Amino acid sequence: MNVFDRYAPFVQDFIYRNNWESLRAIQAAAGDVIFNTDDNLLLTASTASGKTEAAFFPILTLFSEDMPKSVGAIYIGPLKALINDQFSRLNDLCEDAGIPVWHWHGDVAQSHKARMMKNPSGILQITPESLEAMLIRRHSALVKLFGDLRFIVIDELHSLMRGDRGGQTLCLIERLCRQAGVNPRRIGLSATIGDPKAAGEFLSYGTGRRTSVPKIEAKGTKWRLSMEHFYISSVQASDGKPEQKALPVLEQATDKAPENADPGMGYIFEHTRGKKCLVFVNSREECEAVTTTLRSYCEAKHERDRFLIHHGNLSTSYRETAEAAMKDDDVQMTTVTTATLELGIDIGRLERAFQIDAPFTVSSFLQRMGRTGRRDLPPEMWFVIREDMPEPRTMLPSTVPWKLLQGIALVQVYLEERWVEPPRLERLPFSLLYHQTMSTLASCGELTPAQLAQRVLTLKYFHRISPDDYKILLRHLIEIDHIQRTDEGGLIVGLAGERIVNNFRFYAVFQENEEYTVRCESQELGTLVMPPPVGEKIAIAGQVWIVTELDHKRHLVFCEPVKGKVPAYFGDCPGDINTKILTRMKQVLCEDKTYPYLMKNAAARLSQARFSARNSGVVCENLINLGGDMWALFPWLGTYSFFALERFLNVRCREKLRMRGLDSCRPYFIQFTMAADEYTFFSTLREEACRPIDPMELVYPKEVPIFEKYDEYLPAELVRKGFAYGVLDIDGMLTAVNSWCDRFFGDKKQIPCL
Structure with a gap:
């Protein structure tokens, strides 16, 4: 049958x-x-x-x-x-x-x-x-x-x-x-x-x-894909160059943005009239800013508002209004959205998707592309890559069009290999362990320590967590009154724990969007959501700052001004870029290959980047001298390996090489001053890479790297351990370091492991 x-x-x-x-x-x-x-x-x-x-x-x-x-x-x-x-x-x-x-x-x-x-x-x-x-x-x-x-x-x-x-x-x-x-x-x-x-x-x-896992042979699907680049200023990379023939996907603009509009935003404004589109962005803050800009263009042109907004922090009515409008085939509007419309919601006859800058994963790119192409239409996505034009004195690393390279790499690794990011399953989920411990006690009532451990630690997801670590957690939770010991020796939710468990926000393990006030000494700079840890950079009030202190109880962030650009986000959400993507980005600079989806400005900007990279040596050298004692390291490593490398340099190599002012734009490059020469740099890296590394060694003294929602309720030693063993990719970092040294010395035997 x-x-x-x-x-x-x-x-x-x-x-x-x-x-x-x-x-x-x-x-x-x-x-x-x-x-x-x-x-x-x-x-x-x-x-x-x-x-x-x-x-x-x-x-x-x-x-x-x-x-x-x-x-x-x-x-x-x-x-x-x-x-x-x-x-x-x-x-x-x-x-x-x-x-x-x-x-x-x-x-x-x-x-x-x-x-x-x-x-x-x-x-x-x-x-x-x-x-x-x-x-x-x-x-x-x-x-x-x-x-x-x-x-x-x-x-x-x-x-x-x-x-x-x-x-x-x-x-x-x-x-x-x-x-x-x-x-x-x-x-x-x-x-x-x-x-x-x-x-x-x-x-x-x-x-x-x-x-x-049935193997389903996918039928061939043609994509309508384009990628265009814009400097936020008016002069573009292709200005003065011969006109490039446009791809069939791009029709002539049907309307015009206001004069002096941001060129990238104007491009989206021009190509969404009379169509049903999605505009994907990579953060909620950017979603708000883009929607406001596009709506202001409608107002300036005396047109009706044709832009909707959709992200996780909006009220139910706002979200459902956008969803209903997108499902109605007679409504021609454009919705600016985050990942909330990335997943499998049927939003009807969507004509095209825009992506501002590059997403961080191939998976996200495919999901966003997949919002189009339904009901006999081909999938269609237009990338809009934007950057500030580099100033004449800008250092080499900041002149590389990282977002453009990332977008090309994401597309190419899928087209060439059908590669998508593998799952990350080997973590130490102590934050979730806290959550499930409290949830189990809240639902079951009093349990003995042995009964609680049997119910929680035997959950398959916690297979990497030892009974000793669980004992440390339970003792700490008793000390802070999240768990209370009864006269009979059982465990129940404590008074402090009840305030956590009885709040509706407890049900979610992802971070809530709670605002932190940012201060520099007595000056209030503004607010932000999910502040990065101490030592990381933030952008606010038109300037870049480095975080010096976090007060999670009072929701305060203290910082000092610094120069440079804000690095990519870090965590299991935006910013989690795989090493495979960085490797392909380097290849984009090395090869002469043309990509048919690049439009005029993007092709010109890539040509400029390739010329600059070859002349500077970026395509063949990891360490580049920027002049005098200023250096730049291009690791081409994904986020977690890059994170381990930063700490390896700080902990193991910094003093030996007299490195100062390490400034990272994660995960693209690290700038620093160094009193040593190139030979000494790689000799030191090889020597230190040959010595065994305890992951805990790469967690800074007194550092408690809080990233997950419930980390603040954990004992510091477990937060540090979870970060060292579950986040830092030390093996990936060491593999890269050894390959650099092999290439530099040409023969492993020249520099012995000490």
Whole structure:
């Protein structure tokens, strides 16, 4: 029996109503695994390939044959908007079969939730944060709610594989299944998985099942891709050069931006009239600034406002207004957005996407490109790369068009190798360990230390955390009254802990957008969200500053003015750039290859950069003398290896080489003054790289590098250990250092390891 014949009649009718002439390959493969095996399933295929239907057609068929006595399937989505979208789609499918679909997140009415609690059945669509709240608040009802749970579908799996939110999701699933006494099959959906085998193992954590990963041959899809570069000033890289023939993707401008407009913003303004578009940016602050600029152009031209905004900090009504407008094929508006519209929400007949500057990952590029190309249109993205024109006396490293190189590299590694970032699974998630410890106590009540450790440390995601480290955590939490010891020797949530757990913000493990006031001595400079650690740089009030002190309790940042540019963001969100991308960026400078998607200004700017790089030696040397005792190091390393290199130089090499003023633009280059010569530099690097390195050695004295949401409640020694062993990529850094030395000396034997 083929998969279509195995489907329930109401599923077949749904397919007929939608005029589908045949099943897609992914639907046939998913049906085969779900119907004929007991495996978990990972479905990886391009955006709009029908992954959701591929998973739910066979699930609903099985339900129609033997209806679950509780909620039968949980769908976990990373965004409220995605759940709202899927709720509408699944309702259409399930209505005729009488299978209820429930959605559950902070914006859903209590009356809807109450009906589900009274009659748990069908499919529950929920965010990780709402599932956390359910486990805490409705612990005693879990058997009734999920006693016959058979499937858990995790959408956009890739978005949960690079930080604590994915770990939280797995922990919640494992805790729920233990409490309800079930072991449902797991189905992961994603368009951008870089390592399917590792993702399959991640999906199966704690289930005792293998994960089937069907290989789906993707049909060839033509992209409509362009990349243009703009100096924010009026003079452009191609000025005075012969006109380059435009690609077919670019039509003549349909309207004009106001005079003296920012050229990049004007370019977007000119090419969005009468079209439905998305403009992707890399931060919420930039989202606000771009939207304000584009709306001001409408006002200056006496036109109606045709720009919407969408990001995670907006109110529900603002977000839903933008989502509804984008789904309406008769509304021709453009939405400026962050990653909140990056994931699999169906936003209708979208004509093109813009990307301001380069995203940080191939995965993000593919997801954003995938918002277009639906309903028989080709995927279409226009990169708009912007930079300030370098001043005549600007040092070499700052004249390199890093954003342009990054954009080209992201595109090329996928076109050439179909490469996407692999998951980061070997971390030490102490912040999440705190969160799940407090959540477990809040839901279960009093537990002995042994019972608590058994419930938390046995969660598969914490397999790298030792019992000794857990004891250190529990002792610390008792000391700060987040946990209290009872007269009987048990553990409960303490008074200080109750203030944390009883706040609705506790359910999320990602950082809340709390504002910090920035001060230089007595002068208030403004506010920012998620300040970087001491020693990092920030940009505010039109100047660059270095952070000298953080006061998390009073939300204060103290800083001093410095010269230079602000480095890329650091963490599991923006700024997490893989070494593969940096390596390909270097190759972009080295090769003579032309890229057909580069437009006139971008091609001219790349030509300038290649000429400058070859003349300066950047393409063949890692260490460049900038004049006198000023040097620049070009490591071509990803964020975490680069971070380890900075510390290796500071801790191991700084005094020997008499290096001063190390100034990083992460992860692109490091500038410094040095009394030593090039030979001594590489000799010292080789000597120090040959000596064993304890990762804790690279954490500065008295430094407590707080990055995750709950790090501030951890003992300092665990924060330091988590950073040293779970963040710093020392192996990647040492591999690079040794290769530089080999190339410089030509023969490893010339400089012995001491």
